[in-house]
Amino acid sequence: MEQNLDQFIQMLRSEKYYSAHTCSNYRRDLDKFHSYLQSYELNHWDQVDYNRVSAYAAHRYRLGRKSRTIQRELSSIRSFFQFLIRIDVMRKNPALEVSAPKSDKPLPKTCDAETIDRLLTVKEDSGSLLLRDVAIFELIYSSGLRLAELVSINLDDIDWQQRQLVVTGKGNKTRYLPIGSKAVIAVRRWLKRRVELIVGQQQPALFVSKQGRRISPRNVQARLNRLIQQQGLGQHLSPHTLRHSFATHMLESSSDLRAVQELLGHANIATTQVYTHLDFQHLAKVYDNAHPRAKRKSD
Secondary structure (H helix, E strand, C coil), rough: HHHHHHHHHHHHHHHHCCCCCHHHHHHHHHHHHHHHHCCCCCCCHCCCCCCHHHHHHHHHHHHHCCHHHHHHHHHHHHHHHHHHHHHHCCCCCCCCCCEEEEECCCCCCCCCHHHHHHHHCCCCCHHHHHHHEEEEEEEEHHHCCCCCHHHHCCCHEEEEECCEEECCCHHCCCCEEEEEECCCCCCCCHHHHHCCCCCCCCCCEEEEEEEECCCHHHHHHHHHHHHHCCCCCCCCCCCCHHHHHHHHHHHHHCHHHHHHHHHHHHCCHHHHHCCCCCCCCCCCCCCHHHHCCCCCCCC
């Protein structure tokens, strides 16, 4: 790897006639990237993919580097990989579509998995409304749902055998989402009590109000505020905070930005990149391993 770096800098000097100062900047940027790769025991350039370059950009942002600095570093990395393609070391450039996080956008508010666990831990013999509330917020956090998507869910939108949920999001686009085991348990527990609220009614909605009608977004927010107070958390959370937390925790565990884009239903990956202020920790290939509350127990 070091030899390829030397070759690249020599090419900049002899073919592009870059100044010593410019070459030094390129080398500094690439040495930092090289050290990062070595920390993950990556010893060949062809082991680097889009996710790893994206994770590196997030890592630099986490260290407090400005967006402009990260963009310059990514430019150096892109140029280097183009050189590697030229000398037949690489077949494609993994850095082409990676961009620096935009620092002018406010970062989404999130909460940690321990706080969510405190929020959603209630007794099994709690009242029907409390069990409904826990099921609602478990499902939002489990599957990264928008509030509008949550309230629109019908009973037949859940495939219990596959533990999968179908939702219609923005742009009338349908997507299929996995459901973690904690959410499965909570929703099933709620369904046993749902009948208490829809006496004599034909109601397709999964979540209903105490009047037996489809629950409203405003009601969901009010019930979350009530649950926060009841659980003694002392902080403000919104349903969207749980969606943001879902995205954050998935990225921390998987570093797979494109997978999270699909799960969130973002049309443009740039929307998902707001979450790349995180420092990715581990690589996980499947949902069960990546999500803090998705560990499945044997049936």
